[in-house]
Amino acid sequence: QSVLTQPPSVSAAPGQKVTISCSGTSSNIGDNYVSWYQQLPGTAPQLLIYDNHKRPSGIPDRFSGSKSGTSATLGITGLQIGDEADYYCATWDITLNTGVFGGGTKLTVL
Amino acid sequence: EVQLVESGGDLVKPGGSLRLSCTASGFSFSSHAMNWVRQAPGKGLEWVSSISSGSSHIDYAESLKGRFTISRDNAKNSLYLQMNSLRGEDTAVYYCARDATPFLYGLATYDYWGQGTLVTVSS
Numbered sequence: 474q475s476v477l478t479q480p481p482s483v484s485a486a487p488g489q490k491v492t493i494s495c496s497g498t499s500s501n502i503g504d505n506y507v508s509w510y511q512q513l514p515g516t517a518p519q520l521l522i523y524d525n526h527k528r529p530s531g532i533p534d535r536f537s538g539s540k541s542g543t544s545a546t547l548g549i550t551g552l553q554i555g556d557e558a559d560y561y562c563a564t565w566d567i568t569l570n571t572g573v574f575g576g577g578t579k580l581t582v583l
Numbered sequence: 584e585v586q587l588v589e590s591g592g593d594l595v596k597p598g599g600s601l602r603l604s605c606t607a608s609g610f611s612f613s614s615h616a617m618n619w620v621r622q623a624p625g626k627g628l629e630w631v632s633s634i635s636s637g638s639s640h641i642d643y644a645e646s647l648k649g650r651f652t653i654s655r656d657n658a659k660n661s662l663y664l665q666m667n668s669l670r671g672e673d674t675a676v677y678y679c680a681r682d683a684t685p686f687l688y689g690l691a692t693y694d695y696w697g698q699g700t701l702v703t704v705s706s
Contacts, residue, residue: 565691572630
């Protein structure tokens with residue numbers, strides 16, 4: 474059981490938009506920045522979003538992030554087949570004094 | 584170019600020990616907190632442990648306390664994970680990951696990852 478809660482799967486058609494939610498508590502998302510990671514099949518995770526909404530160099534602006542209270546959201550517009558991957562949210566929990574991840578969301582582009 | 588290369592993964596019997604290493608290059612290793620994250624077969628990411636740039640702060644997942652020890656050698660640009668009393672549920676790919684912001688700790692933003700090393704615990 475992950476500390477952060479994500480939907481197990483989402484799907485949408487190419488060109489459409491999808492959002493992935495990440496729910497936590499005041500001890501984690503409510504008190505720290507959220508980051509998002511994309512993991513393509515058979516590869517290591519890659520940082521997509523940090524500090525709730527910032528994109529590292531090289532990440533297209535089709536990817537966006539937001540945070541409100543104890544929840545965060547990853548948005549992906551203009552979906553491409555290549556976006557099919559597992560997506561994870563992460564943050565630090567100040568009560569547990571540990572890093573925490575969401576359980577991951579599998580994105581299918583139909 | 585930032586590179587993180589893990590090594591040391593192997594097949595080990597339950598109750599056995601293993602030491603993982605992560606060799607860093609392409610950045611000032613001594614300036615960044617470092618982390619171990621694992622992924623069991625077909626499962627999600629699980630945070631294992633973090634160590635601050637100067638080793639003054641160290642944290643572990645609650646379930647691993649007392650069995651795993653994280654350490655680093657800044658002179659050798661290396662991160663380590665000593666794993667003792669291994670169990671079947673420790674079977675996973677272990678990734679080392681760099682904290683994005685120099686000299687800060689506890690932000691859980693991992694900007695570079697290694698390719699991972701596989702640990703299999705089985706008799």
